Structures are given as C-alpha cells and as structure tokens.
Amino acid sequence: MKTFPIGGVHPSDNKKWSCDKAIEVLALPDVVNIPLGQHIGAPATAKVAKGDKVLTGQLIAEATGFMSANIHSPISGTVTAVDLQPNAQGLRQMMITIKREGDEWMPEIDRSAEIKRECALDSAAIIAKIKDAGVVGMGGATFPTHVKLSIPNGCKAEFLIINGVECEPYLTSDHRTMLERGEELLTGVEILKKALGVEKAIIGVENNKPDAIANLNKIIKEKKFAVVVEPLKVQYPQGGEKQLIAAVTGREVPPPPALPIHVGAVVCNASTAVAVYEAVQKNKPLIERVVTVTGKDVKNTRNLLTRMGTPISTLLAEAGGLPEGDVKVVNGGPMMGRAMVNIDSPVTKGCSGITVFSGADVRRVPTSECIKCAKCVEACPMGLEPYLLQRLAAKQMWEEMEVERIPDCIECGCCQYTCPAGIALLDYVRLGKQTVMGIIRARAAAAAAAKK
C-alpha cells in the first residue's frame, strides 16, 4: 500500500467516536459572525453596512485582489454590526454580524436535491464561478481554490489529486462526506478535471475508511466516472499536500517557493470538491460545511452540516454540552488544531471539526531534558531536525534556522508527538518559522524597493 517516503507517526485515530454518525443539519443560528479573513491571503472587503438586509447566499464581502476570497451571507436577515470581535484565539478580527429573519435565499441558487452531472462550461468559466462562490480549501489551510486552479505560465497540470485522507485523528467530516455525498463529490472532481484540463484524477483515502473507499468505487462503477480511488496506508501526516503527492505519484515537491504544480499536481480536499460541484452546478456559494463535534467524553458526538458563522458553543450544546471539570476545546484535531479561548467564536470555512479534551488529556505531560535520541528527526516528514531547530529558536538564532530549512516545516506536530521527553518542539519551531518567514518577507520587500 502506498505512503509517503520519510517520517510520519501513527497516533491512534480515535475516529470511532463520530465516524458512524450520519451528517445532520444543524438548526439555523439566530445570529452569525462572519470574519472577513477566513482564508489564506488578504481579508475580504465588506460590501454591506449596519442596517442592510441580506439574503442567504448574497455576497457580503468581496475578495481583495487575486489572493483572497468572496464571502457570502449564510442566513437571511439584517446586518447589525461590522466591527472588531474576538476570534477563537481571542484576537480581535473584523467580523460582519447578521441577525436572522426567516430563511430567504438568493433566487439563482438551485436548492433541489437532484444531481446535475452535465457541465457545458469551459475551464475559464468554471474557475470564474468557483471564484464567485468564494470556495477555499476546506481541509483547514483555506487556500483559495480559484488560485490553485489558475495554473501559472510555464507549468502544466498532469494530475488532480483529491485529498480524502483525513489523517487528523478524531475528525470524520470528510469521511462522512465521501460516504453520503459521493456522487456530488465525484461530479465535483469531473468539473475540477475540466477546469484544469487533466485526464487523471486520483482520490487518496486512508485505509481506515474502507466503507468510504467501497462507496466511491461503487458509484464510479455504476455511474461511470473516470476517477481512481487510491487506498493509502494509515500514517500521519498522509493528508499533508506534499506527502499526499509523494504517496500517490512518487514525485517530490521541491522546497518553497516551489508549488505542487511544479511537479504537475493539483491537490484539492474532498469536501472542497463537493463545494465546487455546488458552486458550478447549483450556483450555491460556500455558506455551509460539515463540522465534526467529537471527544471521548462528549455525550452526543455529531457530524453537523453547519452554516458558516454559527457560534461554536451552539455546536457544543448540540453535542450534549462540555464534560465536567477542566476541558480543552480545540478548533480542528489534536495534531494541527488550535486550542480556543472563546467558544462563542464562529464556524469558518476551514473549521472541519471541534475536538473536546477532558480529564488527563487536557494538560501536557511533564518535560525532561533532550537526550538527542533523534526520534523527532526520524518522525519529521520533511526531513528536518526538530531538536536542533528547537535549540536555535530558543537562542533566537534565526539565520541559522533559515539555513536549517525552517520554511520547509509544515507544522504537522510529528516531532512533538513522538518526543519521549515531552519537549514542546512545535512551539519553538512555529515561533522560529514565523520569525524567519517575517525576515524573508522583509528582505524580499527591501529587494523589491531597491529595484525600483
């Protein structure tokens, strides 16, 4: 079975808590908060003001430049504020607040359940529709999909890889999507193929989801889709873009600033393919997504189809509330998710799950000294030396960190997971990456200014 060549860890996947729970539609929220920056790139520019009436699916914020994404209203009602509000980390962020009145949709959105397979549009028209609908990568990185599909000059796409790996423990939203919305997903894949002009489309799925693999294969056979499902070995971070490309095609993406397209690959998340289908065939912008609410002590784990901007506390209440005692609520999964301090913060485009930890899982293990056992080096899927990077970051030796290829780090957390001394490697590595990337950007800006 295929997998990526170096590093990786195998945490227990803990998907059993929610993988059998069918997707349910969450009741419409009464108030939503929509952050203007919920994708990689420039935050969108608000197009509504306080007091404006909006319909479900109406454009409320427009992409600021190429590397940005449109945002649409997930409910119908009145805009009550466009102001700074705390996000999940407590940081103040611009958000549009909408109070719900009924559920009136924009007339051009097709809300029927019927699956429309034929797509007469050409590549440019498809990409334009995806851009209008504000589709971004829904695996968590929230890279605008239209940017990914716009192939730079001199490059040629050979493969479309659909990321159905969902290697992050606990999360099951992509799994349920592949099981329950397989045909829409595959239609989305065909549309993406057309947009890219590629022949080959491969869906990579980790082998711990045999039902999803069987379901997709069944639909491919019955409805004659030209798509291949590739079962992959269960190993974290199989769903990392570069790891997935290596696993499926055997090609290695060169270090940044090279992109996957330089080896001919374009990777999209499975849920993104469904969003692409809805955007192109149903004129439906990205206003809802499946969010897994899970955790060992969560009474009623769920996979909820949620409108964007719904407070996360509503989802937690729907799942039976928070467990007793100290808890840690993480936006995302345990490996790459981020702990939250504000559970009233909204669901965003990149929010695939909410994981609740309780009891002994809440706090970190006690740390001891590094004995240079090099387990972190073995685990690093990018071939870095995390123990060294940690020391350099602690000593603020940023130039040396750049030499040690810190920009390559994908922040997967394998190093910290595997460290027997419990050292917070990722804390340091992240700080180092952030600082070094800042230095690199400043240098590039200075060079650009000198050129002028």
Place this chain on the structure above:
Amino acid sequence: MGVLSAVILYFVAQKFKVEEDPRIDEVEKMLPGANCGGCGFAGCRAMAEALVVRDDISALFCPVGGAECMKKTAAYLGKVAPEKEPTVATVRCGGVCSKRPRTNEYNGTKKCSMAAAFYTGETACAYGCLGYGDCVDACQFGAIKVNPETGIAEVDPDKCTACGACVKACPKGIIELRKKWPKNRAVYVSCVSKDKGAVTMKACKAGCIGCGKCAKVCAFGAITVENGVAYIDSQKCKLCRKCVNECPTGAIVLKGMDPLPKEPKAPAAKPAAAETKSAEKKESVNEQK
C-alpha cells in the same frame, strides 16, 4: 629553532602591524563595558570606535553611562558631548491578578513570544502583560522582574539603564522608554488596551476605557486619547497630577509622589467595580499542540 621562529615572528609582526588609534582603547575603558547594544552598536568597542572616528558625535549616546559618561569621553576626545534626557523603561499594564480575572489556563511553553504568537493570553484582555518574562530574559542589568503576586513585569528604575532591550522583547508593546524624573517620579497611563470601553472594563478593572476625562483636565496638552486609550506624553507632562484624580478606573499611575488632595465634591464613585465578570463559561485550558 625557537630563536629562529621568534625572529621570524618578530619581523612578521612588524610587517603586518595593525595601526589602531590608541584613543579607542582609552574610550572603551571610559564606557561602562556592559556590551548591551543599547547604543545601537554591537558592543562598547564598536561604540568607542565610532566615537573616535566620527567628527560629529551628537547622534551617539550611551544609555547606560548616561550624560556623565558622554561628557567624559567627549572631553577626552575634544568633541561636543551629545545630550539626551535620561529615560526609564515603564511597563504600561495595571492588570494585576485581582483586577484582571483569569479566563483560561495557558499550558504551552511559558514564553511571551510564543503565547502572543498563539493567542491573546490567560485573561480576556488582548493587550495586557502576559507575565512570562521575555523582558526579564532580555534585561542584562537585572532591572526588570515579574512580580509573582501581580503577574506583571516591574522595573527597578535605579537599575534600569534605558537600553531598550525589554522594549524590543515585549511582544505586546507594553514597555515604553519615558522621561526619567528625579526621585523616580512618574505619571503614566498604565494600559494600552485598544478595545472599546465596555470590553476593556469587562476584561480588566484597571484598564483605560478611553473616556477622555484626563485629556480635558490636562493644562499642558500632554494627554491624547486615540483608539480608545489615553496616552500621556512624558515630554509635555509637568507632573501636575490633576489627571490622576480624574481617572475613573485608576489606570493613570502616580509614582514617587503623593496624589493631590481629592476635591470634596467628588463622590469617589467606583463605576468599574459594578461591572463584574459575567457568568463565566467552563474554564478552557489552553494549549498549542
């Protein structure tokens, strides 16, 4: 063999002798030798070189040695001594534990830079002191410490040399170099929160709510209110202390002096105390993993 080598080495040393201004050594001796980098140079030697080489040394200043040290070196070199008012690092946060309740627990690496890169901090205030002591690590003079009782960094003005290392180290931008008055007197707004008044009040009872009362009472135009927070310009302030009594939350701190007697008509109400923490949700323990 040894004698031969000595002779060769002597001639080599003569041939490749580096001519250096002997004054550099002398000037370096006059400098404090802290090598803190507060002057903007890599160390005291580099500063000494600059002092010797440059004709106009008005732009150079050693914050550690201060005016006295600069006078001495300038007199030795026969140049005009640069002048600069002494300053002192000031931590502008008054959110002590009793005034700024904890809403979560940070379980990550205890460094301000890391906590700040990740989230806002253990309280509802997004601007306040985190208390993990990046400034303490940066200070070479032992002048700044985190008070375990308040959880906030405190500067010892007698030890502070105003080198500015803590100002650079603080990710929240709380520390400022302010004019140093005799007897360590000071009046400053001990808050940098840009939140709206109600939000600030909810997060911290000692926060500046941007009401502007202090700015109205100031006779010297030293106080400006911008982005919901007041700021006292230490160059314009004359330490009249009128603003201290006006502040409804006690965000304006007075040091080294007695406050003005309160006017009898002022009821000395405490509006901030009424605003207690709303029914807090579960404690969410925080960690970056």
